[in-house]
Amino acid sequence: MIEPLNETERADALDGLPEWDFNDARDAITRQLVFADFVEAFGFMTQVALIAERMNHHPEWSNVYNRVDMTLTTHDAGGLSSRDIELAEAIDAIVGD
Numbered sequence: 001m002i003e004p005l006n007e008t009e010r011a012d013a014l015d016g017l018p019e020w021d022f023n024d025a026r027d028a029i030t031r032q033l034v035f036a037d038f039v040e041a042f043g044f045m046t047q048v049a050l051i052a053e054r055m056n057h058h059p060e061w062s063n064v065y066n067r068v069d070m071t072l073t074t075h076d077a078g079g080l081s082s083r084d085i086e087l088a089e090a091i092d093a094i095v096g097d
């Protein structure tokens, strides 16, 4: 059973993820991306999907044309865990941040 991050761990993790916002109500992190068009957005989502499946950790997300909205939290932990931080870092690497 994975545990949610404690206060110190959460603060440290958020420091390392400046492109992500913290959603206190959900104990989740969110990021919105805008691409040139749908093909670029869906190509990004395809790359994330493959990594998420490999990690067995999956984003909550939505896509409208060139926009992708992502929320990361760990359902099994009831909040933000180290798995979300690892997935966020992998997503940032795809984006080039």
Ligand SMILES: C[C@H](O)[C@H](O)[C@H]1CNC2=NC(N)=NC(=O)C2=N1
Binding pocket: 056, 057, 058, 059, 060, 072, 073, 074, 075, 076, 077
């Ligand atoms: C059974 C399977 O391992 C779990 O349901 C995994 C799959 N992907 C997951 N993704 C996310 N974001 N949180 C989880 O708790 C989670 N659990």
